[in-house]
Amino acid sequence: MNHTPTTEQRLWMYRHMVLSRYLEERIESLYMEGKTPVFNMAKGPIPGEMHLSNGQEPCAVGVCVHLTPEDIVTATHRPHHIAVAKGVDLDAMVAEIFGKATGLAGGRGGHMHLFDAKVNFSCSGIIGEGLGPAVGAALSRKLQGKPGVAVAFMGEGAANQGAFHEALNLAAVWQLPVVFVIEDNAWGISVAKQASTAVPRNDRRASAYGMPGVHVADNDVEAIFSAAGDAIARAREGQGPTLIEIETARLAGHFMGDGEDYRPKGEKEGLKQRDPIPRYRRQLLDAELLDDISDTDLVEQAHARIEAAIRFAQDSEFLPPEAALEMVFV
């Protein structure tokens, strides 16, 4: 199979990485409003925990470029890049992050609990808990005779949860159209992967469940594209699940406010030097698929789109508090 992206796919991946990154840059500064100099999580226009995904954008775009709105994605507590790449309604997503009435859940869920049924996207704040639902959605499609694959994203820490092993086995024994994607950013909060994981690479665990395991090094957009394209094609053809582990990078802390003292000196600077977005931009410029003018246009358009979503969120109202009582049989 030829898994070289078309020009259109390349630009789509680049544009969605730029969109996600700019969204998070804006969230980062808005999140800090009301939180300096005293960092109280309850304060500011975006209260609560905030898990940024900057650095991990290649995982999202390299996988989601192969998906249609009908395909299913379950994501993690660090969901923004995947939501952007899956085509989640940006206005409603940002409004949800602000807790507004126009948000995906009217403000009930917040940034760790984004659901957009129109594009079959959901996420959860509990580690490893997206895998079971992905398996089940794939089973549902099989039972209904409907097309579609399910992709479960997770961090490398989730591969040590029971749910990971149970879900992989179930997907394999029933030969379901699922792709399991591990975003290995090397850290589970403060605990390094090598201190928590018995094997250096989680893709090797695929052999325990009789499915292909694929490793993608160096946060490489097009290598992810290729691996994911292969796995998703296999799933669509009824050849069962695949496990992919991607070496990626968390350029920020586990959550905003993280002192990151656990990182070895210089690690973060090194990761920033390898920031995947400037790298991919360079690649596209060198391939003459992009020039400075078209790049500026693309970036400006992405920024304008995000600014519009933020304005939409800021201009929206909160639901009346009593709306908290809806839908749960009080």
Next chain:
Amino acid sequence: MSTAITVPDDLWEGDSEGVITAWLVNDGAEVAQGDLVAEVMVEKAQYEIEAPAAGVLTIAKQEDEVVEKGETIASLES
């Protein structure tokens, strides 16, 4: 003799301001050198302030007040 308790210049990296989240000794109490007297927070990281000398504590910066590196937050009389 009076000794100032200041926020050490090397307590955290960068020049962000911090906030006193807790005084662990009451105003007017006697403390020994090296006693933990206060906690200062910068974003989510917490840092400890120890008494540089023995003496009776007079608090100058209260809980929830914002402090800079080098700033005097209390004094010790001995």
Next chain:
Amino acid sequence: MSMTTTGAGTRKLTIARAMAEATAQEMRNDPRVFVMGEDVGPLGGVFGNTRGLYDEFGAERVRDTPISETAFIGAAVGAASDGMRPIVELMFVDFFGVCMDAIYNLMAKNIYFSGGKVKVPMVLMTSTGGGYSDAGQHSQCLYGTFAHLPGMKVVAPSNAYDAKGLMTAAIRDDNPVVFMYHKSLQGMGWLGTEKGATVPVPEESYALEIGKATVVREGHDVTLVSLAAGVHHCLRAAQALEDEGFSAEVVDLRSLVPLDRETIRASVAKTGRLIVVDEDYHSYGVSGEIIASVVEHDHACLKAAPRRVAYPDIPIPFAPTMEQWALPNADKIVDAFHQMMLS
């Protein structure tokens, strides 16, 4: 044991430090005590309650775990049964869903199933509570859930003095103890700490008896019963009621299992009125149990129907407008008292 008075010369601790100090003192005295959990090592716990332990005791006794709660809580049960005294941390109580079998089918039942021949001397410490917009998977209290299931002691301190004494007692206990600490009391400034939780704490080791409530404020018009953060809401409400000329007694439960029904009944027998304040869900929980404990004992002592100020039966919403509206607070307690006096 009564609370030490606040005064000059008295050292204060946050609950986080009090928990760590109690743990360190027990670890120095008893080589069987060790700590396991996510980020409990060099980081010192996301909520600060293992700070300093890794530096003093090293990686062998202060063990960062993989994100594998079923494995390491199950492992604590096994280690405890084999003569160790593990302290394990479930970072957020909300995460109990991934590992409850180890907790309630093993930790809670193995002593009983062995006819008392197997001991399970372990502490499961876990953070509770919201109020800072962390939404429905990171803000619950679940006091009632744990207290409902037989076989484990459950404690929830409201201040650092109790936290140290209860932690020491929990570690020394031959039974499993669930130690539930509320994030807003922990002394982490980024969680907007309740000042009243940081109180004088003796440096020497001491244990508080698990299963004893305490009257933290005396009064004669109404009994306010709560635990953890709710105690501080009650104390503020009691102050507001005093300004109106009413005298409220505040009972801090400290322990849910065993539950000190005597102290609650004695207080309500004196005041004739009962309001229970609970940040856990309203139905099938702590508040209903407290009221039942009074009413089934003596309904004639009540001058008014008891009331509860509890969390509505909804998943905890993210939006601060909704979450703050749903949380118990002092105003709601005062309102409940006013309603009680009207009816």
